[in-house]
Amino acid sequence: MSDLDDFKATYFDECSELLTELEEQFAAIEAGERDAGRLNAVFRAIHSIKGGAGAFGFSALVGFAHAYETLLDYVRDGRIEMSDDVVTLCIRANDIVADHVKAAQTGEALPADYGMDEKARFDALARGESVAEDEEGGEPLEEFDIEFVPVMVHIEAAEDETHESDAFEAAPMAFEPGHWEIHFRPHQALYARANDPLLLFRELAALGEMSVRAVIGEIPALADFEPFAVYCSWEITLISPSLTEAMIREVFEFVDGDCDIAVAQLGGGLAPLDVAPAQSLPLEPGLSDLLALADDEVEALLDFALESAPVAEPAESVEEAPEPSFAALAETIKPSAPIAVARVPVEALKPATPVPESEDGERRNVGVQSIRVDLDKVDRVVNMVGELVITQSMLTQQMDETLRARYTELVRGLEVLAQTTRGLQDSVMAIRAQPVKSVFSRMPRLVRELAQKTGKKIKLETIGENTEIDKTVIEQLSDPLTHMIRNSADHGIEAPDLRTARGKADTGTIRLSAEQAGGNILIIVEDDGGGINRERVLQVARDKGIVAADVNPSDEQIDQLIFAPGFSTASEVSDISGRGVGMDVVLSNIKKIGGSVHVRSWTGKGTRMTLRLPLTLAVLDVMLVKVGGSPYVVPLSSIVETIQCSRAAFERVPSGGKVLQVRGEYVQVIDLAERFDMLTETEADNRFVVLCEAEGSHKVALIVDDIIGQQQVVIKSLEENFERVDGIAGGTILGDGNVALIVDVQGLKTTIMHKTAA
């Protein structure tokens, strides 16, 4: 059912926000801010998660959330102190809730006993207190019924008739099934809470064949009439073969406590109950129609009462109420009339038409400050704006000098169009932008756990958490960041005694920062640990055949080796950074979103890992080049300069490879035609060198046949539409409809490096 799917999507969306909220609240709570506001926010978040989970039948989640919520409730009440232990337990509980949410979302089952230990600890904490509410956690949650609450049978003794209740209980059992008698007397409170006897009668009438007798003997003389007092009660018989007491009780569910009610089976037919009604007075048929009384007159009284009700506690305010004038009512109610009785036709009690609307014109929608839009819709706009940007740049390109000179107005128009398009693009991108806070806020917990597990002292500093990045980038950022921080804590930061021995503070610091740098976002994970042990890294790399024995990489190249596939220096697989995945996963995840990772290390001082991420994934500034007759694009951000081959200083290295000498530096040369197996007819001297900077400021010289120019392109994923191709980062459709492949400079370099190494 698609509606349900929609709701689920909304729910999981909401859950992820609530979980982030929990992280933030607990970060503050941990820092010592244990005020009621934070506790309430935490309670509400868990409560909302539980509420939605119930709606979808995620019973494991509901069960755990309920137990957690109960604990929080006790903390709110002050029955349990928010000690450090409790905070730690709560943080653990947040993780469990998050795991349950994830399991519900993916449909993967968690172990049946998952979180049971924590649940047991909630109970242990609550021990000594009343834990009655906890029992509710085990309730069958599939139950969608309105809760039925048993109603106390108690008829307020009217006058001297005090035996009803007892008589009810002692009543003989020879009853005809489905014949019921009900005595009902509302209290003032019933009206004060906007309940209405008429509606109750309507409900009852829907259950079976009904007759109603109004007992109005208590209506006093006009002079004694209290506007808020209730003078009327009713005796009802209800007949339906399958009618049970529970069904009748359910009708009165909402007015429990606000009325006197008695329900008993009739001895047979319409024979009188052996219990006398509150005031058994002679009938006076035809006095008035019961409905008329129940509806019009009682309502008239009620309306009057309500209008003149002061405030707050109408039920309490009877005494203070002003003496009303009953001129109108006196016409219809005869104060001396002892009883009104009527047989009410069942049809008359069928649900009435809704009350008419009023003040239609004055109605307006309020409270809307923001809208929620499906990401799909935004993506569509982003894509279209991307296409617009390209069309615009194509138009600009196709304006040749003659046209420019002749149609100045057109040129001006195009310039305005270019500006507006760029502005539109920025605005659209801003819609998708989110602060990195949502990811950063998960890290304090991670660091805390890591510190516990490793026995190290670690503190986390975060900087620039309000820096905004595209939502899809943020979503992809969590895993890599987690890995990098794990790496820093596990391999970087030293044990406290070693740190002291090295003359450092015993607490290590991991600094996580985000900043915008041009068209990129830099996310930096920095630690003040021991730095990368290069000898060991190189040794492992050689052992694993990642680096050939005769190759002597530079320090920076060695540092970068930690991102090589299958690389791990941990001598034994710990459950912290082990887990069978290494930093290569970080690299591939980051590359997937068009970013790059660079690591720098200072022996004994620390390590810095820099993630460079694109601000947006959709549009890329590129240089359009030609290789073997086909167009390719190279991301502009990686290009350092372009040189005509005839002017380039190539040199041969002994192995036969070609290098380019640029300002005293030797740069590896990659002929794209060769690399992509294309035939080139361009003369060697007429070709171009595109000098690119790959990660770690390593340069690579790409040789192409021709350089066409700069432009913007909309990136289309190759993996989604075709498959991953080494050395190609994606594809794009050019203004003339041709497809061009985007060269993955970093990727090219890595493959070459492997070739050399192997």
Next chain:
Amino acid sequence: MTTLRVLTVDDSRTILAMLHHTLSNAGFEVLQAEDGKQGLDMLKSGEFDVVITDINMPVMDGIEFIRHVRATGQHQSLPILILTTETSQDKRDQGKAAGGTGWIVKPFDPEKLISVIHRVVH
């Protein structure tokens, strides 16, 4: 036939979405608020036939919301249903004491929800 106007007050988007779906399918006109404060503002701006409110909400919770509604003096006969996951009598009594008309236990069953509304609205 005139349409019943329902105001739903809940801080959970999921619940709001489900209420909206269920109620508008049943032919009600549905307006929604995210907390008690917003709910009060909306009550000031128009007439409603029934209100459905959550208890646990930021800014102004459901109990306080109901108290405020009843205190205005204009909404004494407006049925207010409390939508709650609380099954405890205690919470229910609190809601009732504030002036709540009835309650709906989360998760709600669409048919039951509609029938409960009919139970309190003319």
